[in-house]
Amino acid sequence: MTEYGKKILEIVENSRSHMTAEQIFEQLRQSCPQVVLATVYNNLNRLWKEGRIRKVSVEGSPDRYDRILxxxxxxxxxxxxxxxxxxxxxxxxxxxxxxxxxxxxxxxxxxxxxxxxxxxxxxxx
Missing domain, CATH: 3.30.1490.190 (Ferric-uptake regulator, C-terminal dimerisarion domain)
Incomplete structure (x- = not known):
């Protein structure tokens, strides 16, 4: 797993607010100002496909990400x-x-x- 992937997984696992990719991006930028939004989307997709996070889709809203519990x-x-x-x-x-x-x-x-x-x-x- 990449360093960004580890940090994104940590953000999702520690959040209880069902963050969007954009919210995760903003939080990650605080510690990694050089990160781009596409990197966040790619890592979220990989983590979801690997079963390490949940993607919660709600009609009319952006996908949100959640811990696997x-x-x-x-x-x-x-x-x-x-x-x-x-x-x-x-x-x-x-x-x-x-x-x-x-x-x-x-x-x-x-x-x-x-x-x-x-x-x-x-x-x-």
Whole structure:
């Protein structure tokens, strides 16, 4: 793994905010001012393909990156806010239901976050 790859992996593993590639790039530039955005994208893609990080895709938003620790996500349908939620590992239950091995799953539950609910109530929509 390259030095940039190691630093990017460390940033993702230490973050709890589901950072975009651009946010990771900005944080990495603090210690490596010569890094370019393409390097960040290439390393994120490599780390994701190797199974070392998770890519979280939400329609209408840039991909975000997350640590590999098993957990699921709540996604605000209105603003796209992403929040971790631990529902336990559902793999065994899913395997029993479908009758074959599950390699992985990515569960995203849609909801309205507190701010979007308040905003919606204030606007009466």
């Amino acid at each position: 098993r957990h699921d996500h709540l996604v605000c349908k209105r603003c796209g806010r992403l929040v971790d939620v631990d529902l336990g590992d559902l793999t065994a239950q899913l395997e029993r239901q479908v009758g074959f091995s599950i390699l992985a799953y990515d569960l995203k539950l849609l909801y309205l976050c507190e701010e979007c609910r308040k905003d919606q109530q204030e606007k009466g929509t």
